[in-house]
Amino acid sequence: MQVTIIIAAITTASALSGIMGYFLVRAKLQGELSISKKREEELARRAYETAILKEIGDRIGYSLDANKIVEIISGSLGKLLPYSTVSHMIFDKKHDKILFSININDSVSHNFIADVKRKMINAVSEMLQNQVLESDIDVSVSGNVLNDENKEPVRSFFNLPIFISGKLIGIINVSSTTANLYNDENTEVLYRIARLASDAVSKLQEVLENEKSRLSQAVASLSDGLLMVDKKFQLVLVNKKLTALLGTIANPTLFDIANSLSGKFDLRTKMEEAFANDAPLPALEITVNDKTLQVVTTKVVDKKLQKPQGVIVLFHDTTSAKALEKLRADFTSMMVHELRAPLTSIKSTTELLEQEISKLGSQQIINYLKTIDSTSNTMLELVNDLLDVAKMEGGKFDVVLDVGDISAIIAERAESFVPQAKAKNLKLTVDISKNLPKAYFDKVRIKQVLNNLISNAIKYTQHGEITVRAVAENINGDPCDILVSVKDAGIGISEAEGEKLFSRFGQLERGKLATNVKSSGLGLFITRGIVDASGGRIWLKSEGENMGSTFYFTVLLAENIKKGRDKTNLAPSRFSTTKVAHG
Template structure:
């Protein structure tokens, strides 16, 4: 009986008809837009209502946008914030049907943004009056709303109308979700296909401009826009540079720059967030200067940053969408694509950099006059150059993969002579500099260097072979020239000095007191010149390892007397006191007395020259014992002197301490170099004295060093080894 009553209920027939019609629409619709249009046609017929519209809620739930209307409209307003439509918030949040008796009395939208104003204008232009709003719910989620409205007359929607509308919207929501899922899958497939084509182009081409062209061509086609631009950040100026703009397949704007932070692109690059602009000409952030230069009118913009490892490297800008406005979903898709494109572009850029660096490295190797072999950690040659191939008498390819030790052994085997000059090698250095004489007049200097990564880890060894034939020839000329100085200048200087002495003694007649002073000045200048010549000769011989030492047994106490006696007058003239502090029981040493006296004299003379009036210069000495593993001494030195590491044994330490202006740290090494001097010093010399001291001490197997700080005086010290048999007697 209940069934008979139900079968005769007209509302049930209406519902069945509605379900059948909606089902037919779902079966026949090919696209989501077609589904919405056909569904609205059925709905307005069943409800006998003239207007309907479908609004979709954005994924973040912050915006709503009219996506379809019946009767159809070509231009639909952009999305609005839900905060501008409180009535829509009520429908969505409470998931209930709401009807509005008079739209003029209670506006659906509050005019806030331009988008809200456009939507309200559309509603007013349609003369809508009464509204019925229903939520579109699918999978327990409100995906949008549907609006049914009357025109120019009020209507109260009955319970039957609302029930029928809910029945149809429920089916429609399910169908929309199904279409969305299908469309998302198709879009994702198309997106992946576009990215695959871009990636394939990036990996198959080395031309950056070809890559940029293909990227924008595919993006313009995928998003259906009139034009698109790719801008990259200049790492030096941080400006955005147009590297590719495609409009109807034509390239434009290449090289045009946008100042940092300017325009939509500048904002997107800085904030690392996408921007959707629905009316560019009304947006104050729009940088119109660029588009105006090519007479292109921009209406809508979608701009996203290209981010790689949290760093913006550029932006993608799409202009003037052909079939409407840019959506949040399209922005999300372009953001995903930009991330993949960014990695591909960065990899292509890095590959180009590596290729460029490799080509430059090879060009440098091929152009240098030095032979170069680079070996890996196993000692196998991995890189070489033509000069090395010429040196070993074979092709470059035949050197690759051979042990570098084997090649060096072959080179030494066919050499006339092999030497390892001490002046080029550290005493305990593992990599010795070797000079090889391959034939008469042809010399090669070989040394190895570690090859390290940026983090300092060693990854190989670099063997260098310098042709020093010209250097040897010049060295010989220098030795000959130095010999000329000694033999050709010494004799006339000696004659001048002897002549001056004879005149002073009155052999040429009476000499006045004033003449005596002038002759003394001339004799002193000649003596200084002769000492300079001798110093140059000694330095040259010691640098070449040819200086012969006149070794004798020397007492440290007797050694210091001679330089102190010579400089007493100079110290008195400078009003500087000289003090001597030598410890008792110092051991004897075997050394060249003359060389050490000159060393002490140079150090004392420098200390006197640079000491202020009324200060003291101290010459001291002590003995130190260095253990087998860690050097140590059994007592504290009289002064706070930092002694460098020394090999085991007994050492005699001398030092000269002044109270002068001190020497900046940056000059501590340079001051021992030939002609090396400290800038700003008023007292000047030849710059050879300390060079002689260093070479003389090192020729005795000792060490010389400086301990000083600006404004705190200086201590020049040197250590001399004491023979074991002499140390035991001390």
């Protein structure tokens, strides 16, 4: 009975450890995915901002004044934000009056309008440091009919001031009967547009061309690909990002762009559909040049004249987001496999012990317990790998550096892998230079590095020799560090594969097929983190597929540390780790 309780405790602890590690990294991936999805949600606001910037730039040429800025911004709010009323106050210096105009979207009451006007007066008075009198205001009301039976008050609002040359010339107010409707995120684009527009007018007529150029550059430098055509479907602008995404020439024609999208996106048809519809077309997903692009097509309308001016097509690169989504799915699948197999083994062994314990001898029980212990250690190693990755990315990964004999550790680690090598009929050779100098390293973590590199060499080599070598690396005859290498005769690594091998879950697809062994793919990522954090370097060389590989890493010399090298800041690290120096 006591053995059964012990077994149950071991089983529960192992399962909890595995599950905790899985959810830790899964939460990390989901956080990254939520960021990616948030970026995609900004597409509509980006298209809106582009259209307004374009309209402001075009209308600079014919005496754009404060009234027109307010009209352009307030007249375009409907597609960006929900609201009950949108209002603006403009100072009419000629008649010494303030013009208050309010457009009603929902049927609100006179009290609602009075409250909006009062909030705007208070805001203007505070910014001017001078009390504005209600008698100085001319009121204009448009839009929906008023309904005094509607007692809904103002529950959400924000004010958008318009400054020209540092002076307040007007203010826009957006109000709603819905609470907590507006925040920094969904109003940021309006403040940004207001600043751009104010700057444009402040520069006056003599800098109109420069201002138009600046606004055009703002469009051209967007992180998304963008093109715009006029109402005759003549190309007005195309930014550099789009030419890069589609692989066209530097200054493409509309035909060049349509040709690059042939068979994937009917550009002309979509632009005609957008021109005929008031709302933006649903976003489409296409694949061009191995890139996944989300395409939004929307009509550009002159808000004052209510006439269409053209069409904007926005291309948002979602390749990274898609890759991250696939990585999450692959990781989930891998973790299910990695955790299910040992958990199943533990469960089966435990059930067997429960059912047959009275019939088993002491040695048989011990053997079964060893099986459970071994399987639990496998799960624990996976959990520790997951925790190490989380620490590295969180800047909380520690290395404890001290002076020691790295020769002995290399020899000991290599010796421990001899049985595995013999099981595959592989020759494992150790070549350590005589009188190798003392090194400065983390005595626990360096074993982790060697374990990862030697086990990978055995895993991906089907026949031949594996060599572990350590020599003193010299510059101008003086030793600078210790160079350790692990050479195999395995599947080799191409240049493209090598670029991602040290990344998270960077296991080669060929490696999975060649060995038929599933792995977390975290080993080399952790190895690089340890070496970097210890002040060393790590890299690989390979002649290509099926030509074997050699992994190199360096370890600091203790002699150089004694000569005054800073122990607490040994080298730039890829991770924000903590280094604890001893000795």
